[in-house]
Amino acid sequence: MNKLLTPYSKGSLQLKNHLVMAPMTRSRAIDNLPNELMAAYYAQRNGAGLIITEGTAPSLNALGYARIPGIFSKEQTNAWKAITAAAHAGGSKIFLQLMHTGRIGHPANLPADAHLVGPSTIKANGEIWTDTLGNQAYPTPHPLTDKEIETVIAEHVVAARNAIEAGFDGVELHGANGYLSEQFLNPHVNNRTDQWGGSIANRTQFPIKTLQQIAAAIGPDKVGVRFSPYSTLGDLTPYDEQEVHETYSLLSKELDKIGIAYLHIGVSATIPQKTFDAIKEGFKNTIILCNGLTPATAEEALSAGFADLVAFGRSFLANPDLDKRIETGSDLNQPDYTTLYTPGPKGYTDYPTL
Numbered sequence: 042m043n044k045l046l047t048p049y050s051k052g053s054l055q056l057k058n059h060l061v062m063a064p065m066t067r068s069r070a071i072d073n074l075p076n077e078l079m080a081a082y083y084a085q086r087n088g089a090g091l092i093i094t095e096g097t098a099p100s101l102n103a104l105g106y107a108r109i110p111g112i113f114s115k116e117q118t119n120a121w122k123a124i125t126a127a128a129h130a131g132g133s134k135i136f137l138q139l140m141h142t143g144r145i146g147h148p149a150n151l152p153a154d155a156h157l158v159g160p161s162t163i164k165a166n167g168e169i170w171t172d173t174l175g176n177q178a179y180p181t182p183h184p185l186t187d188k189e190i191e192t193v194i195a196e197h198v199v200a201a202r203n204a205i206e207a208g209f210d211g212v213e214l215h216g217a218n219g220y221l222s223e224q225f226l227n228p229h230v231n232n233r234t235d236q237w238g239g240s241i242a243n244r245t246q247f248p249i250k251t252l253q254q255i256a257a258a259i260g261p262d263k264v265g266v267r268f269s270p271y272s273t274l275g276d277l278t279p280y281d282e283q284e285v286h287e288t289y290s291l292l293s294k295e296l297d298k299i300g301i302a303y304l305h306i307g308v309s310a311t312i313p314q315k316t317f318d319a320i321k322e323g324f325k326n327t328i329i330l331c332n333g334l335t336p337a338t339a340e341e342a343l344s345a346g347f348a349d350l351v352a353f354g355r356s357f358l359a360n361p362d363l364d365k366r367i368e369t370g371s372d373l374n375q376p377d378y379t380t381l382y383t384p385g386p387k388g389y390t391d392y393p394t395l
């Protein structure tokens with residue numbers, strides 16, 4: 042019997058299996074509103090013990106990508122209810138991923154009264170897709186003032202409360218892949234000299250304070266966070282290995298003190314064993330491991346001791362019945378990379394089941 046498909050219980054997290062659907066931006070939310078098509082997509086994948094939604098904006102300034110959903114308005118909050126109901130109907134738990142894109146974005150994707158923001162005025166190299174102007178270079182972000190950072194955190198808290206109202210079992214802060222939270226962690230993107238920059242203790246303040254305040258508002262058992270140690274996604278320049286190591290050691294201990302439900306590690310770069318060990322040593326609650334897993338390697342990861350749960354991204358995207366395929370040892374469909382972010386049902390809700 043696969044451990045993957047057996048129930049999981051630790052602290053407040055009670056899941057029908059060890060299988061997690063990883064957060065994936067799919068850009069089907071026209072006008073940043075969840076819709077019926079998205080509800081159908083998540084309903085198809087409710088074989089997962091835990092579904093983590095696509096990155097969702099906690100505020101106007103967080104809408105850096107085209108057609109990503111928000112959770113800051115009443116209309117958005119209500120529109121998510123069909124999705125949480127669809128997940129729960131299959132016995133899945135569902136967490137909403139709070140994603141503030143920070144400097145990764147473009148005014149053409151943002152509403153008229155929104156601004157591209159970041160810890161500093163350091164822009165990302167590269168280009169981003171916009172529906173109106175095609176690919177565009179990343180502009181220089183507005184550096185958040187101290188007061189504006191407090192506002193951003195407060196917006197995350199309101200968004201988390203909205204998520205609970207919408208029926209979510211909790212929220213995951215997107216602290217990975219080069220978005221706002223990780224922009225604060227990286228000394229090449231965050232060159233602030235106030236309490237949000239400089240030392241490791243200061244650079245980790247943004248995720249720590251955000252998670253503390255969200256936990257105080259909705260309960261720590263309803264809060265998770267995703268990190269991608271050593272990753273360079275979002276044009277993050279690598280920094281000193283020992284500093285990265287200390288950053289995630291410190292975060293693990295601090296988040297353990299808050300008592301959040303889980304820590305989700307996306308392995309998108311080589312992570313030294315000592316950093317895995319420090320994370321496990323510091324954080325006692327659930328650890329989710331993601332990236333590049335197959336049913337076989339996921340099963341091995343569950344036995345090896347670091348991961349309590351395993352998440353699948355592309356395999357869940359292309360295989361709505363991933364749980365059944367794992368159970369029967371069936372082949373997996375491959376994802377169609379041309380329809381990852383295109384509007385409409387093609388490459389979204391039309392992947393075949395067994």
Ligand SMILES: Cc1cc2nc3c(=O)[nH]c(=O)nc-3n(C[C@H](O)[C@H](O)[C@H](O)COP(=O)(O)O)c2cc1C
Nearest residue numbers: 063064065066095096307332333334353354355381
């Ligand atoms: C289309 C697509 C969109 C993604 N969007 C997000 C996202 O919104 N938030 C996030 O944390 N990771 C995102 N990811 C990363 C996935 O969660 C996952 O880490 C990655 O796909 C590697 O896992 P896999 O090898 O199982 O696919 C995305 C990945 C894909 C393929």
